[in-house]
Amino acid sequence: xxxxxxxxxxxxxxxxxxxxxxxxxxxxxxxxxxxxxxxxxxxxxxxxxxxxxxxxxxxxxxxxxxxxxxxxxxxxxxxxxxxxxxxxxxxxxxxxxxxxxxxxxxxxxxxxxxxxxxxxxxxxxxxxxxxxxxxxxxxxxxxxxxxxxxxxxxxxxxxxxxxxxxxxxxxxxxxxxxxxxxxxxxxxxxxxxxxxxxxxxxxxxxxxxxxxxxxxxxxxxxxxxxxxxxxxxxxxxxxxxxxxxxxxxxxxxxxxxxxxxxxxxxxxxxxxxxxx
Amino acid sequence: xxxxxxxxxxxxxxxxxxxxxxxxxxxxxxxxxxxxxxxxxxxxxxxxxxxxxxxxxxxxxxxxxxxxxxxxxxxxxxxxxxxxxxxxxxxxxxxxxxxxxxxxxxxxxxxxxxxxxxxxxxxxxxxxxxxxxxxxxxxxxxxxxxxxxxxxxxxxxxxxxxxxxxxxxxxxxxxxxxxxxxxxxxxxxxxxxxxxxxxxxxxxxxxxxxxxxxxxxxxxxxxxxxxxxxxxxxxxxxxxxxxxxxxxxxxxxxxxxxxxxxxxxxxxxxxxxxxxxxxxxxxxxxxxxxxxxxxxxxxxxxxxxxxxxxxxxxxxxxxxxxxxxxxxxxxxxxxxxxxxxxxxxxxxxxxxxxxxxxxxxxxxxxxxxxxxxxxxxxxxxxxxxxxxxxxxxxxxxxxxxxxxxxxxxxxxxxxxxxxxxxxxxxxxxxxxxxxxxxxxxxxxxxxxxxxxxxxxxxxxxxxxxxxxxxxxxxxxxxxxxxxxxxxxxxxxxxxxxxxxxxxxxxxxxxxxxxxxxxxxxxxxxxxxxxxxxxxxxxxxxxxxxxxxxxxxxxxxxxxxxxxxxxxxxxxxxxxxxxxxxxxxxxxxxxxxxxx
Numbered sequence: 001x002x003x004x005x006x007x008x009x010x011x012x013x014x015x016x017x018x019x020x021x022x023x024x025x026x027x028x029x030x031x032x033x034x035x036x037x038x039x040x041x042x043x044x045x046x047x048x049x050x051x052x053x054x055x056x057x058x059x060x061x062x063x064x065x066x067x068x069x070x071x072x073x074x075x076x077x078x079x080x081x082x083x084x085x086x087x088x089x090x091x092x093x094x095x096x097x098x099x100x101x102x103x104x105x106x107x108x109x110x111x112x113x114x115x116x117x118x119x120x121x122x123x124x125x126x127x128x129x130x131x132x133x134x135x136x137x138x139x140x141x142x143x144x145x146x147x148x149x150x151x152x153x154x155x156x157x158x159x160x161x162x163x164x165x166x167x168x169x170x171x172x173x174x175x176x177x178x179x180x181x182x183x184x185x186x187x188x189x190x191x192x193x194x195x196x197x198x199x200x201x202x203x204x205x206x207x208x209x210x211x212x213x214x215x216x217x218x219x220x221x222x223x224x225x226x227x228x229x230x231x232x233x234x235x236x237x238x239x240x241x242x243x244x245x246x247x248x249x250x251x252x253x254x255x256x257x258x259x260x261x262x263x264x265x266x267x268x269x270x271x272x273x274x275x276x
Numbered sequence: 277x278x279x280x281x282x283x284x285x286x287x288x289x290x291x292x293x294x295x296x297x298x299x300x301x302x303x304x305x306x307x308x309x310x311x312x313x314x315x316x317x318x319x320x321x322x323x324x325x326x327x328x329x330x331x332x333x334x335x336x337x338x339x340x341x342x343x344x345x346x347x348x349x350x351x352x353x354x355x356x357x358x359x360x361x362x363x364x365x366x367x368x369x370x371x372x373x374x375x376x377x378x379x380x381x382x383x384x385x386x387x388x389x390x391x392x393x394x395x396x397x398x399x400x401x402x403x404x405x406x407x408x409x410x411x412x413x414x415x416x417x418x419x420x421x422x423x424x425x426x427x428x429x430x431x432x433x434x435x436x437x438x439x440x441x442x443x444x445x446x447x448x449x450x451x452x453x454x455x456x457x458x459x460x461x462x463x464x465x466x467x468x469x470x471x472x473x474x475x476x477x478x479x480x481x482x483x484x485x486x487x488x489x490x491x492x493x494x495x496x497x498x499x500x501x502x503x504x505x506x507x508x509x510x511x512x513x514x515x516x517x518x519x520x521x522x523x524x525x526x527x528x529x530x531x532x533x534x535x536x537x538x539x540x541x542x543x544x545x546x547x548x549x550x551x552x553x554x555x556x557x558x559x560x561x562x563x564x565x566x567x568x569x570x571x572x573x574x575x576x577x578x579x580x581x582x583x584x585x586x587x588x589x590x591x592x593x594x595x596x597x598x599x600x601x602x603x604x605x606x607x608x609x610x611x612x613x614x615x616x617x618x619x620x621x622x623x624x625x626x627x628x629x630x631x632x633x634x635x636x637x638x639x640x641x642x643x644x645x646x647x648x649x650x651x652x653x654x655x656x657x658x659x660x661x662x663x664x665x666x667x668x669x670x671x672x673x674x675x676x677x678x679x680x681x682x683x684x685x686x687x688x689x690x691x692x693x694x695x696x697x698x699x700x701x702x703x704x705x706x707x708x709x710x711x712x713x714x715x716x717x718x719x720x721x722x723x724x725x726x727x728x729x730x731x732x733x734x735x736x737x738x739x740x741x742x743x744x745x746x747x748x749x750x751x752x753x754x755x756x757x758x759x760x761x762x763x764x765x766x767x768x769x770x771x772x773x774x775x776x777x778x779x780x781x782x783x784x785x786x787x788x789x790x791x792x793x794x795x796x797x798x799x800x801x802x803x804x805x806x807x808x809x810x811x812x813x814x815x816x817x818x819x820x821x822x823x824x825x826x827x828x829x830x831x832x833x834x835x836x837x838x839x840x841x842x843x844x845x846x847x848x849x850x851x852x853x854x855x856x857x858x859x860x861x862x863x864x865x866x867x868x869x870x871x
Contacts, residue, residue, distance in 0.1 A: 169707060170704060171708050174767075176682060177699055179721075188710070193712065
């Protein structure tokens with residue numbers, strides 16, 4: 001049985017973790033500045049349609065209308081990353097807040113909040129989506145509202161369980177004796193213990209939401225043409241798959257990369273937390 | 277017994293030769309055993325005594341042939357009943373385990389299957405209910421036939437351990453391996469279980485390999501004692517030799533640090549300086565060298581081997597043992613403690629009146645009300661030290677938490693006339709520190725709102741850390757980076773950084789090794805005198821209670837059953853429980869042990 005020298009192995013797992021977490025941060029920065037990096041306007045044709053990649057017209061060539069694929073992909077990645085983060089973070093924050101309050105207070109407050117959570121968990125997703133569509137009208141924004149309403153309870157459950165486990169540890173009694181108020185007790189002695197779980201879940205959710213949004217956009221539920229959306233770009237380019245493969249494949253690869261990085265980062269974080 | 281050995285030596289049932297075990301965990305090599313040789317003879321109780329990390333439990337696992345798989349190095353030989361338990365074929369090792377070995381561990385609840393009735397679990401090894409009943413009878417389980425239908429959770433801790441022993445002694449077992457089997461039990465139950473081991477050994481001719489951290493427990497039943505230190509055997513000999521005339525400086529230090537009913541209350545306990553060696557460090561000289569008061573250059577020339585003692589029949593791994601044997605064990609005495617001035621004119625620090633607190637356990641038809649506090653009256657004078665003694669579940673910890681204001685009472689009053697809120701030193705000091713905060717943050721927390729500047733607070737933290745013997749450099753360390761002794765010090769520092777008028781101690785030493793426990797008791801006594809604190813000391817150990825307390829209060833089932841000045845309670849106990857607790861202290865007149 002040959003194993004890697006221990007110190008080296010440890011250093012390597014740590015490196016993988018920082019690599020993945022670092023790439024999450026890098027992608028977010030990239031998403032913010034991507035539109036500035038785009039060489040051309042993503043909505044206007046720049047030359048002949050169907051130009052091949054690495055040729056004279058655009059780095060990744062042009063699409064069926066003659067727009068620069070590189071610029072469209074950059075802006076599309078930026079949009080889907082920011083949209084997923086913009087969807088997951090409020091959901092995670094709200095759910096975690098409910099979980100912390102329920103887990104810390106316990107007693108009837110806990111039972112009441114968890115009853116609400118159970119109510120939302122019991123709602124059938126498909127029917128809720130139909131109801132929201134019926135009331136607010138069918139649109140992407142309303143679909144996202146439906147997703148938000150359905151997913152915060154998972155965070156609430158998760159965080160409540162974590163907080164309750166930490167709250168039963170002796171260090172909480174000691175912290176109370178040290179004269180900490182409720183807010184300080186929660187922020188310094190309880191919440192940091194639940195951070196790992198929240199962080200891992202958020203990261204993994206990011207990957208899921210990216211593919212889901214791309215799927216919705218693929219089905220025509222995203223922003224309308226000519227807005228650069230990775231899902232709709234792939235859908236519009238699909239008829240050219242056999243003749244001009246780069247038009248649908250490049251945006252699809254971009255989606256896969258984003259989701260893959262988020263999932264890898266989540267997994268790496270999780271194994272790092274487990275090791276501690 | 278030594279004459280027995282001369283006339284008919286039955287030969288060892290198990291023998292260990294030059295056993296070296298190195299584990300690999302979290303990127304570090306842990307040297308669990310650094311070359312150990314010993315024999316277990318048929319019909320003897322061999323007690324293996326050592327602090328945590330000394331390798332005593334690993335030795336037990338090696339005898340069973342069940343070492344963890346994260347081995348880095350494995351050397352030497354372990355033979356049990358003629359079979360090689362380290363490298364022999366798994367089939368042979370399994371046969372030895374099934375036929376010749378029995379094992380009993382600290383927590384019977386996790387060794388028994390919680391989903392099966394006792395009878396079913398016994399049936400697996402006995403093959404008949406009649407045999408199961410006979411076994412249960414033999415280990416003193418009353419009403420054995422009816423007990424076969426019980427689940428493990430329906431039995432008390434003591435009964436569960438008896439069932440485990442019955443399971444372990446089924447068939448033609450020759451060697452019983454017991455790893456801290458009484459540590460989780462109450463002192464009075466502990467004495468009965470120890471008696472059972474002794475009896476089984478005498479009646480069935482079993483060899484018992486008994487692992488314990490407590491020299492007192494070993495003294496109660498062992499024929500021979502092996503003292504382990506830093507993965508090596510420090511001393512091995514008959515109980516009398518090791519306990520009465522210890523020849524290794526470590527054994528001597530352990531003996532001195534042991535609390536008895538004769539320990540001088542006006543002096544500090546003679547504690548061992550320093551801490552046990554870190555298992556991840558390579559040791560080149562005597563493992564005990566850095567803590568030894570008789571350390572000489574010759575001690576650093578390689579790991580010392582066992583050699584026969586000049587004065588007793590024991591063998592000792594100390595190159596200076598012969599020179600040292602001239603120095604009597606009792607010649608060292610601790611420093612005299614300054615007398616604690618009583619403050620008779622002052623009002624009591626805390627007065628508890630008719631405190632009641634009950635819990636409802638279980639649900640529905642099985643719900644039962646437990647009266648944790650059932651009308652407790654108690655007061656602690658300014659500067660006074662009061663010990664509360666009782667078995668687990670007697671309400672002593674509930675009382676402590678109520679006084680600290682962590683638990684509301686059902687009825688009754690607690691009047692606290694102190695300056696700063698009472699602080700608790702918890703049983704598990706490590707767990708009472710928030711793992712993601714630094715020591716500086718944790719200790720400094722109670723200084724917030726004191727009006728001190730940030731710099732003045734940091735200075736106060738450093739001052740307190742020095743006071744408890746921690747380097748102020750550790751202020752930026754997190755609890756996980758510290759040793760057990762350091763965590764204990766940090767927890768105490770946090771409690772006294774703003775000295776409370778009343779310091780509450782919840783069994784602060786019961787989770788610590790002997791040498792660390794003595795250090796902690798000395799530190800508490802010293803801090804109490806320097807800072808002028810009253811103290812409430814909760815324990816199940818009457819020897820510790822006697823040492824710490826000016827008065828002793830004995831609790832049972834949420835009530836105070838006896839109270840009085842310490843000397844009075846120890847000399848003339850009136851309640852049965854007090855007498856039981858006294859008898860549980862090694863070396864007490866009613867005690868059966870060797871020393």
